[in-house]
Amino acid sequence: MTNEKNNTINEEVIIENKDQVELTEEAVIEPVFDEGESTHQDDADPTNEQRLELQLLKDKLEEADNRYLRLQADFDNFRRRTRLDLEASEKYRAQKLITDLLPALDNFERAMKVEVDNEQTKSLLQGMDMVYRGLVDALTKEGVELIEAVGKEFDPHLHQAVMQGEDANYGSNIVTDEFQKGYLLKDRVIRPAMVKVNQ
Incomplete structure (x- = not known):
């Protein structure tokens, strides 16, 4: 009688454990998503539109850098010319x-x-x-x-x-x-x- 009772308890534990394993596998295989979240993996990669926008921003940044360097060079030339003019004026x-x-x-x-x-x-x-x-x-x-x-x-x-x-x-x-x-x-x-x- 005691053996039968033990066997029944073991089967129940096994069944309970089996259910937990199945649930766990389901959770891994099919994760729960919040509403509004996309299930598509492609959304992590930027779209063509985003790539284009990013390239435009990079181009604008490069143009601004070039403009800044040109202005800096012009200003340096202006300072040098001014100094030379002052020296010539004094001389x-x-x-x-x-x-x-x-x-x-x-x-x-x-x-x-x-x-x-x-x-x-x-x-x-x-x-x-x-x-x-x-x-x-x-x-x-x-x-x-x-x-x-x-x-x-x-x-x-x-x-x-x-x-x-x-x-x-x-x-x-x-x-x-x-x-x-x-x-x-x-x-x-x-x-x-x-x-x-x-x-």
């Missing part, structure tokens, strides 16, 4: 004044070449010479240099040829005469020398 700050003074220097030089025969005029010329030298010294301090011409090879950057001639004392393409002095301000020609060149 050649006196150019306008010097250019305006050059005709006065020419007039001083012409006046001092005049032949004089009385002491009063000689005294006046000495005073003009002192003023002239003062001007030349001030210009030299600002970086003004005289362009060498006579006896030098003609250089179109430094000389302006207004005549040609033939002179056996000079070689070909050599400056033989200077009609007006030329000047440099530091490394910039502010007035080329007006010259005669040997053929």
Whole structure:
């Protein structure tokens, strides 16, 4: 009697366990979904529309990056140009004044070449010479240099040829005469020398 009862209990346990196993297998095989959830596995992958939208966003981002890099380069160029302009402005700050003074220097030089025969005029010329030298010294301090011409090879950057001639004392393409002095301000020609060149 006891054995039969034990067997019955074992069968019930087995049956109960079997039901649990079956339920568990069902739960694994057919999971329960909430309402609104899709049962399709393809939804995890982006659709063509989503891929297109993603590509458009990537393109826009790349375009914005390129625009930013171009703007950065433009700004760097602008800063460099501004700095160079300021340096040039400082370096050649006196150019306008010097250019305006050059005709006065020419007039001083012409006046001092005049032949004089009385002491009063000689005294006046000495005073003009002192003023002239003062001007030349001030210009030299600002970086003004005289362009060498006579006896030098003609250089179109430094000389302006207004005549040609033939002179056996000079070689070909050599400056033989200077009609007006030329000047440099530091490394910039502010007035080329007006010259005669040997053929």
